[in-house]
Amino acid sequence: MAQVLGLPRKTSIRITVGIAIFLLLTLTPIVLWLVAPSGVDWEKLGEISQIYGSSLSAVALLGVATSLAYQAHQTALANADARHTAYRELTILSLTDPTLMVCWPPRTPRLSMEETKQMMFVNLIINSWFTEYQLKHVTDDALLLSFRTHFRGEVARRHWQYSSSARRAWGEAMGDVYAVRFVSLGDEAFAQAAAEGPPTPSSGYFSPEA
Structure with a gap:
């Protein structure tokens, strides 16, 4: 037709x-x-x-x-995607111009500039996953697999420890069942990763240069 x-x-x-x-x-x-x-x-x-x-x-x-x-x-869904796009553009602008970092709410606990950049970049990764999950492009099992792999890294775990509770609070305040479910799956994968042992430190990501 x-x-x-x-x-x-x-x-x-x-x-x-x-x-x-x-x-x-x-x-x-x-x-x-x-x-x-x-x-x-x-x-x-x-x-x-x-x-x-x-x-x-x-x-x-x-x-x-x-x-x-x-x-x-x-x-x-279109409105949510527009919000994610606007947030992504603001974050990228802040990463390219560190003087704009202070325009965001102060972080607790305090982080160095390098750590703050890392947290903001990881947040972009997580937000892209949430968009895919919200659009039903990925299943719960596929998302769990991505989270488990993600939480092998030191920065990834630190970011989730810092942001998961705020994400859940936002999802509950919005009445967004997908957002709450997304955080629950992340918490499940985080607990499994933590039970398996310490994360790979940032210094251990790459082999020494010859």
Whole structure:
């Protein structure tokens, strides 16, 4: 089926189905009149037609409600993506111009400039994962695997210790079940990584240069 005026496939299907239902409701009386044999009980046939039409109308209304709910969900995702994009751009700007670091809230405990940059960069990584999770591009199991690998690193663990509680509080305040679930999966992977032993220190990431 060709897409309607270049619209997304799902939207095109909904529009096509809606038009089909409308035409069916409109043309049913005409079709009945054309095919009905002579001497037919039109009163009884009219009652049946009304019941049939009411049923189709209910289906049509359900389709409209479903379409509106889907559009609202897509709008919410688009707004969330816009917020993540704005935050990412502000963070990158701060990383390239350290004088802007003091425009963000002060961190507790205090960190060096190098540590602050590392925390902000890791936050960009985590935010990109959350966006993928929110869009349902990754499953819980896939996210857990990414978190477990991530928490092998020293900076990654330090960042999660610093930020996880704030992330959870924000998700709960927003009523965002995906955000809360995301943090819960991160906490689960963090606990598993911690049980396996200490992280790889930053100094141990690379082999000594010859």
